[in-house]
Amino acid sequence: MARPLILISNDDGLDFPGINMLIDIARALGEVVVVAPMEHQSGMSSAITILQPLRAMKVAQEEGYTAWCVSGTPVDCMKLALDQLLGGRRPDLVLSGINHGYNAGISTIYSGTMGVVFEASLRHIPAIAFSHGAIVKDIDFTPCRPYIEDIIKRALVRLDVLRDVCLNVNFPCDRETYEGMKITTTAQGHWEQEYDHRIDPHGRDYYWLQGKYVSDDPADDTTDFYWLHRGWVAVTPCRVDQTAHDAIPSVTSLLTD
């Protein structure tokens, strides 16, 4: 194809190393437009801003590269990019991340990084999310780079495969090299001790979200966390539509018999 148009966002904003690594890789492969949140937007899932207007600020423009900050959620960034900021052009590929922290296991439903790729995927635009298990700001992304380059290059020549399926790519933390790449499923799990209950100086209760994720299927060797914990890069194909097609007979029986 001609030089592809690649749209990039994340949930942390432009001053994080993860998105800058992704921009650097993508600029070697196509024209890049970045539309990222102005403020930290972790845990925003597919939230959209309805009751307030959005602002957009262009923060970079040079040959083959434009960057905007938007005063909303990650999905707001995508919607505004596709409806307004790209001037009607449709990206060939959407990239999200690299997030600082896993978007693996069932926690992906809270992920703004995944919100970005779900928004693209429901418009049939191929989309890939990248996340790294370390939650610090200062991550060495060097070992991720060849994997990210390889995944993007393969996607760009077979975009049809990703028309209705987006990819959720996670890199294990605490590794200088990886064992390889596995195609995985989403690990099931639950949280324990989700809130830290505290008393403020005025004697009133407040609650901070904390919580410990506990895997419900630690022996299932198809899941993302199974392979991440063993040093592999995990790639889970995902779909926006949450219809439980296989449950239609049982629900029909429940409600109509």
Place this chain on the structure above:
Amino acid sequence: MARPLILISNDDGLDFPGINMLIDIARALGEVVVVAPMEHQSGMSSAITILQPLRAMKVAQEEGYTAWCVSGTPVDCMKLALDQLLGGRRPDLVLSGINHGYNAGISTIYSGTMGVVFEASLRHIPAIAFSHGAIVKDIDFTPCRPYIEDIIKRALVRLDVLRDVCLNVNFPCDRETYEGMKITTTAQGHWEQEYDHRIDPHGRDYYWLQGKYVSDDPADDTTDFYWLHRGWVAVTPCRVDQTAHDAIPSVTSLLTD
């Protein structure tokens, strides 16, 4: 069973008629605890509050009925209820709504009403969301009542069916009676003209979300919107996990061949 424990939330807060209809129906069927957002939370999807603490305020307590308001998103309400406010008790059933406005078609990914039931479902708690197509505050919910009572009663005697599948129930607008109930799938669609681009008094651009939803599969007689537009109550079984199991072979081929 003994009198079941029913946990109720929504995305609009306690001063909306929809949730009060649901509370009224549920109180006849079990012990009811309501944990609803303090402020309007439309479009919050499965967003969670990470960077700020939450507050909870008990606003009602009488025999068999307790109500709280929480300073967060619909999913925050669920998490705080299950981890703290219910004192360790596990609800038999979670209800969400009745939302004023459809949560049908692929827009369900933005829905806080659905965020509530997904949060329950990932903990294997049976959960049902109810939404009404009218977007005004003053809706006559009388025609919905027998359907809601029937669905809840059937669910309470067969909770096993809903262990990993939640229900998304929508009522058509502009109808005084319904044709009946259909078990449906999520309609695919897209939005057109998503933003109203305006100029503020200082000459700067801003963007309001608006948009018109256009169905991509209007002739598909399995979908929620197909039947809603024909006067039927639509019930779509949903699942939290978005793994595209059927795409694993094609993605494996894409990334490893």
